Amino acid sequence: MKNNLKHIASVLAARLQKIDYERLPISDYNKRYIRNLKPAIGYFMQIYTECLFKGITATGLNPSDITCIDYGGGSGFLSILAKEAGIGQVIYIDLNPDSVVTVQLLKQITGSGPDIILRGSSDTLSEWCSTQHTKPHLLIATDLIEHIYNLETFFSDLISINSSMQMIFTTASTPYNPYVKWKLHRAMRGCETGTLESPNYYTKRYQYIKEKFPAFSEKEVSQWSNRTRGLVYPDIEKAILGNTIPTLTDRYNTCDPETGNWTERILPIVNYQALLSQFHYQLKVEKGFYNTERKSFILSAIFKNINHIIRNSGKPGFLLSPFIILHCSKK
Known part of the structure; x- marks a missing residue:
């Protein structure tokens, strides 16, 4: 099955490469996103293939009997691959309305894509599945979990859909x-100082606190702006009123106080395990791999060797791995 998935992914990557995305009536954000992704589309297809293979195998079902969620689906390439691979029903969901428009258009162009297209977050998905009496078997999300503001609420919503659903991140x-x-x-430092985000997150918190608590001195505003790093506006107010200082598991972690979107938050694996255990789920952590499709033969050879070391070096291989795969399943 894995070899078949690889072949389907390779053919699809070639088809997607030929599309002139700059001419499509999609947002500049999505054009920029696809422009950055396009040179390594084969690599991303390998990642999607790996996730699909793990997910299909874990369900124990035939692909045609599986309902799969492409969560935070972005351009929809994973959804298209899932349908090409014979997945029975694919549900795409993304919070960005521009991404929803993009996947709808790509479905028309390619003749393949998700059966259901939703815009929203985990609560939207949970409500839709409840209303439609749908119990998906598999959820796949790439480069998403590190941005979710409240993981406990997130997992609660997902597991309410199906308490034994396989989830791969x-x-x-x-x-x-x-x-x-x-x-x-x-x-993260760039988001706090302004070299990466403008207005920077510290300034956003500072302005909010200064307006919300006009009796504060400049020193108090500055202190609380530092202490509430990693909180959204309502939680900043709660922290100040309750005189509680949140604890960051990684002192660099920060999020946009307006949206709650974390800047690539780094969490220890034990935190994920503790969260999942509340829902009687277990976690398997696996190593990712590098892109070997390089213009330089020498670079390709180097990264092939590094991938070989990652695969065959046991736990030390995690020190080299560019990403990790979190496979969440019922205990």
């Missing part, structure tokens, strides 16, 4: 690889 916010962590910490 990929995240580049690995707590193992020191180089990856260094890069992510630099991005």
Whole structure:
């Protein structure tokens, strides 16, 4: 089955490469997103293939009997691959309305894509599945879990859909690889200081606190702006009124106080395990791999060797892995 999935993914990658996305009536955001993704589309198809294979195998069902959720589906490439691979029903959901428009258009162009297209978050998905009496067997989300503001609410919504649903997440916010962590910490600093986000997150918190608590001195406003790093506006107010200081598992972690979108949040694996155990779920953590489709033969050879080391070096391989795969299943 895996070889068949690889072949389907390879053919689909070639088809998607030929589309002139710049001419499509889609948002600049989505054009930019696909422009960045397009050179490595074969690599992303390999990741999607790996996730689909793991998910299909874990359900124990034939692909045609599976209902799969492509959560935070973005461009919809995973949804298209899932349908091409014979998945019975594919549900796509994304919070960004521009991404929803993009996947609808790509479905028309390719003649393949998700059966159901939703816009919203986990509560939207939970409500839709309840109303439609649908119990999906599998959920796949790539580069998403590190951005979710409240993971407890998130998992609660998902598991309410089907208490034995297989869930597979990929995240580049690995707590193992020191180089990856260094890069992510630099991005987090940029969001706080303004070199990456404008207005920066510290300034947003500062302005909110200054307006909400006019009796505060400049020193108090500054102190609470630092203390409430990683909180959205309503939670900032609660923290100040309750005089509670939140604890960050990684002191660099930060989120947009307006939206709650974390900047590639890094969480220890034990945190994920503790969250999932509340819902009687277990976690299996697996190693990711590098893109070997490089223009340079030498670079391709180097990354093939690194992938070989990652695969065959046991736990130390996590120190080299560029991302990790979180496979969540019922205990």
